[in-house]
Amino acid sequence: AQSVTQLGSHVSVSEGALVLLRCNYSSSVPPYLFWYVQYPNQGLQLLLKYTTGATLVKGINGFEAEFKKSETSFHLTKPSAHMSDAAEYFCAVSRTNAGKSTFGDGTTLTVKP
């Protein structure tokens, strides 16, 4: 079985500040981990993913995440928030490089001017 816990359903940062969205997972097999962004009334867009290899993964829009096996974490960060980053963010875990994923409950990111 696998599960995802996103700590903090709402995160608010000021424009230009560091963004940190937390994700912890549990998986009985080596996981594939994903971060998605969802804008209002839209589908999901893949930000980045970890499959194997380098544990620091860089994605689109300046986001990156680090896979820490010892902490079972895959936190998402961005050095400097932009107003356009305001959205819903979902962390997901899968047993394979795609598809049947288990999603966290999501974190709403608000960016204040």
Added chain:
Amino acid sequence: GAVVSQHPSWVICKSGTSVKIECRSLDFQATTMFWYRQFPKQSLMLMATSNEGSKATYEQGVEKDKFLINHASLTLSTLTVTSAHPEDSSFYICSALEPGGPAYFGPGTRLLVL
């Protein structure tokens, strides 16, 4: 990245009618597609896995006779909500698995049953 489309993007129907939602992979062939459901302010819940040329695999608690899935070609999967009721109102999102991964998500279809 690859493009997945859904049609329609919005649908309003009367209770008791059936609604068909299409999911298409526009620039790749997808032997596997997934259907998710998202209630307001909630996360995505996997409903079923759709495999081209075979029966869909439904997650526990999902009524297969109510949510009919047909994956007739490598670029198209359809979800039909039969005898829709207001509690079926939701955001339905599909994803299509590109060979070798990952899966790309469609833009979603918002269903409102009156």
